[in-house]
Amino acid sequence: MLQIAGIQSVSAAGIATATAAAGVVYIASLWIYRLTLHPYAKYPGPFLGKVTSLYGAYHAFFGNIHLDVERCHQQYGKFVRYSPNGLLVNSARGYQDIYGPMNKVTKANSYIVHGEGNIIGMQDKKAHAKKKKIFQQGFSDVALRKHEGKVLGEIDAFCKKMLENEATGEQPEGWTEPRNMSLWCTYLTTDVICKVVFTTSWDLLNSAANRAVTKTLATVTHLIGIMHQTPLLQRHTRAAIFLPHLAWAATSLQKYSKDIMRSSSKIRKEDPSTDDVFRLYVEAKDADTGKPALGRFDVMINSANLLIAGSDTTASSMAATLFYLSRNADAYAKVIDEIRTTFSSPDEIRMGPTLNGCVYLRAAVNEAMRMCPVAPQPLWRRTEAGGCLVDGEYIPGGLNVGATIFSLHHDPAVFEEPYTYDMDRWINRGVEDADVAAEKERIKVLTANFVPFSAGPRQCLAKNFAMMELLLTLARLFWRMDFRKSSGALGKVGEGGKGLGWGREREGELQLKGYFTSHLSGPFIDFKARETVSTAAQ
């Protein structure tokens, strides 16, 4: 009992009841405000999404946020209020208004979860543009030509590995044991990005010792994906309390980053001429002052960030292409034939116009990236003071707006049968003269709705590098070996099926976990060396 000013005694239970009652009144008033007077009150959306940001966090936790957003657009239309302060739009025009070059938005506050100094989270537009120019130099055309040799070395090691039979010995007729390609592609892309940025790697392709790093990377993107959806979890301390089974990954990532930087700096000490992206950032000069453009911390955090941004992203696009080609015989035949007739040896497969001219390969990758985009969650932006127009709707300043690439890529008004892998939709149909304009328009509309790397000033920093890695890897792989989906239960891993829940029931469709980046299980693929080629050419 407490005696207050000698007038009244108050029990602990009484205080608890009063506090709980005040809490209930506060939450009820907040919900009523959000449902009636809030500027987004007029927009449709799921009831729980309108009143609490935990709704989005819940779906991000289970990795189905991209599907839930898709379901909401189907139910409510183009505009969906997906969180109290967050409105989603699904149209090419809306996408350009939010992300395009003329946008009047900044990155939403949720991007603080990527850590201080990380380019992906910068809100100040001018400061971001200045930094991006510098960071992009690491992936410019000139830099890409420098990286090509390192990338090809890793790709060739990967191809060799794919033809090895580990575990249980050879399968009949020369086919390898089933390989889990989301894992193997992540080993490759992690080795590649480490080599390009730091000159050293964990050699995940050849050694199992550090392969746990892929679990760390996936868990970090899961954690970040949840934190992005709700301000209630945007501090790492809170995430550590409420999501301890994921939060460990942030510390683990720091350890891995320090580890790779330590080995990199050892190499640099032994050979000061070591040339890589890290060195380029250290030596970058400010164009106005001629002084170093980046501080030590800036270089460290952004180089480490490239490990996350540049590993499972490219890997899932690669694995998705293998998934769909292994299930679509016609597309498979066209791509394989194109690669094997265009190049007479794998060594001929290099960056340049010949590879870029492989229209079927490009279409196969496009269609896989359309169906399985790498960034499947709402990419939230905050409107600037004064507000802006988003597809004709005025949105006041200080609110979140966004879109999901997944829904834009599955709009049935643009992509006929959006859940079907149809590589040919990307191929010019070579129509009669009278229809040339219509065909041009068809491709233009598809392209406007196809934004795997996003658009405008915050689009992917290393889009050309990622495409180079994807095309080189797949072309060299397809030249050297045949492949097929594994048989039995393994062959079904990662695929939709009855009873898997809304949006996950279509057989033949690759299912992804909608973390901050997409996370895949499988596909399991068997490989077999081309019979007509001498072993020397392998």
Ligand code: HEM
């Ligand atoms: C197929 C592969 C890839 C895809 C589809 C992809 C896609 C994207 C998308 C959609 C964004 C925008 C994210 C947002 O708005 O929050 C982004 C940003 C970014 N990406 Fe990629 N990415 C890929 C590979 C890479 C690679 C290989 C790297 C680095 C080597 C990289 C580095 C970055 C960085 C640093 C940003 C932030 C840019 C900024 O804020 O200005 N990405 N990427």
